[in-house]
Amino acid sequence: MTLTLGMITFDSTDPGPLAHWWAARANGSIVEENDGWFYVVALAEAPYRMAFQKIEDPTPGKNRVHLDMTTQDLDGEVARLIEAGASELAQHTMGDFRWVTLSDPDGNVFCVSGSH
Template sequence: MGISIGMITVDTADALKLARWWAEALGGEIAEENEGWFVTVALGAGRPMIAFQKVADPTPGKNRIHLDLRADDRTAEVERLIAAGATLVAERSMGDGFAWTTLADPDGNQFCVASD
């Protein structure tokens, strides 16, 4: 394939604060701070980076794109993320037994955590 995801960027009023939260949540590290206006988080070789861009007016309402995270132990990871500042939005499931948890980061951006 000739195209792949290189970086996922999130608009925020405080790029450095949110980048630090996601770096901790995903086990990444701050790669570039750029004086707090565009902060990148490296997640490891072969994985896309996640970036946080300071904007004066972040998009209001529910985010149109969200991260779907996979965890070996969904319950433990959800508990860890909530303790770190995430907010529980909902527990969800599909008829075939597949379940996931929707959370929001400290800026209110929703994301999901599921297990195999």
């Protein structure tokens, strides 16, 4: 028996707007809405889905799991994400590899890497 990643789920006090935000950023679409408490986003170029579930009290502090996104235009994509409501937290370089750490409108941390 093996495991297969089916979904990455985010907790949120208001999951609808966050699901729509990620769907727009990741070229996805909302394929399921369950009475405002659970949303599923299918991604155009990924075999897994993202989900957003309503909870009363999100876990405080830094998330222990985060998304690593890639792009062909790092600076342009970071600018688009910030314009759409993301916040830049840090820029990193390791040799020729460069990435930017951001947070989505709910404060979930994610990274974007790519060429500049």
